[in-house]
Amino acid sequence: VTxxxxxxSDRAWLLLVxxxxxxxxxxxxxxxxxxxxATALLIAYAKARMVVLDFMELRQAxxxxxxxxxxxxxxxxxxxxAFVLL
Amino acid sequence: xxxxxxxxxxFVAYVFHRRTEIEVFDTAQATLDLNxxxxxxxxxxxxxxxxxxxxxxxxxxCYAAVVRRLGIAIALALAFxxxxxxxxxxxxxxxxxxxxxxxxxxxxxxxxIHLAHVLGGTVILVVTRQNAKRGAYHRAxxxxxxxxxxxxxxxxxxxxxxxxxxxxxx
Numbered sequence: 722v723t724x725x726x727x728x729x730s731d732r733a734w735l736l737l738v739x740x741x742x743x744x745x746x747x748x749x750x751x752x753x754x755x756x757x758x759a760t761a762l763l764i765a766y767a768k769a770r771m772v773v774l775d776f777m778e779l780r781q782a783x784x785x786x787x788x789x790x791x792x793x794x795x796x797x798x799x800x801x802x803a804f805v806l807l
Numbered sequence: 808x809x810x811x812x813x814x815x816x817x818f819v820a821y822v823f824h825r826r827t828e829i830e831v832f833d834t835a836q837a838t839l840d841l842n843x844x845x846x847x848x849x850x851x852x853x854x855x856x857x858x859x860x861x862x863x864x865x866x867x868x869c870y871a872a873v874v875r876r877l878g879i880a881i882a883l884a885l886a887f888x889x890x891x892x893x894x895x896x897x898x899x900x901x902x903x904x905x906x907x908x909x910x911x912x913x914x915x916x917x918x919x920i921h922l923a924h925v926l927g928g929t930v931i932l933v934v935t936r937q938n939a940k941r942g943a944y945h946r947a948x949x950x951x952x953x954x955x956x957x958x959x960x961x962x963x964x965x966x967x968x969x970x971x972x973x974x975x976x977x
Contacts, residue, residue: 730863734856738849744975745845754833754977765971769964772852776859776960789808797815797968804822805976 733775740764759805766798810924814965817920821913821972828909833977835910838903840894844974847890848966851925854883855963858932858956865944865952873944873952877936880959884929891922914973921962921969928962931955 726732744764747757773794774780779787825832857880864872898904898911905915935955938944944952 728863730856730859734852734859737852737856741845741848741852741970744971745841748841748975748977758976761971761975765967765975768852768967772855772960772964772967776855776963777957790811793808793811793815797818800819801822801972804819804826 730775733771737768737771740768755805759802762798762801762805766794769794769798810961810965814968817913817917818968818972821917822976824909824913825976831908832910835908835914836973836977838901839914839974840897841974843890843894844970847887848970850883850887850890851963851966854880854887855960857883858959861939862949862952862956865939865949866946868946870939870942870945873939874936877932877939881929881932881936884925884932887925888922888929891918891925917969917973921965924962924965928959931958 726735744761747760750757770791773790777790779790857876861873861876861880864870864876895915903911905912932955935952938951
């Protein structure tokens with residue numbers, strides 16, 4: 722397990738799995754649907770960012786590529802959140 | 808980038824229509840099997856991870872590991888397709904299809920467009936694996952493998968949003 726947690730991409734995979742399980746548990750809760758949905762979107766943003774930075778390796782990519790992808794993630798996530806919460 | 812823009816527009820259209828027919832969306836969404844959505848998410852993120860490990864193996868000149876890890880990624884991709892087929896068949900058997908309501912119009916069109924990307928990505932992985940078998944990827948040249956990997960991670964990234972919107976957003 723210690724060896725698995727040494728690599729950034731391995732840690733990202735573990736977090737992606739845990740985040741997926743956590744959001745599905747949250748979605749099963751009754752009475753907090755609206756906030757559970759908004760939390761699921763925030764977690765989706767965090768998961769997508771991990772895929773972009775640690776799987777696609779955009780952390781080491783030229784600034785323009787990373788900025789464009791991060792901007793897309795942020796704009797889409799904020800727009801989706803606004804439609805859900807406002 | 809074109810895929811990101813196209814799917815971004817689809818995602819926004821989905822939440823826009825959801826606001827106007829929230830009861831229809833919530834009722835229809837409750838008929839989806841959350842466990843199958845979770846299973847497919849775990850299959851796709853693990854497949855993506857296997858591809859990351861394949862790229863790492865190529866950089867370390869571990870040829871057998873590249874082929875083996877791409878094989879795992881392909882198997883997981885096919886499992887994703889199988890789960891989606893099970894899901895579609897259950898819906899069709901229950902008389903649910905694209906024209907049932909607005910939610911299912913979005914559900915079928917978005918997941919089918921994504922599934923087409925999964926199938927395209929799987930073909931790319933198969934071709935990449937064939938190239939890896941010939942020893943095409945090594946420390947000095949991993950460009951072809953990285954390009955295929957990048958497409959596969961994009962497919963994973965899009966599914967992460969689809970899963971949240973279609974299965975989790977209540």
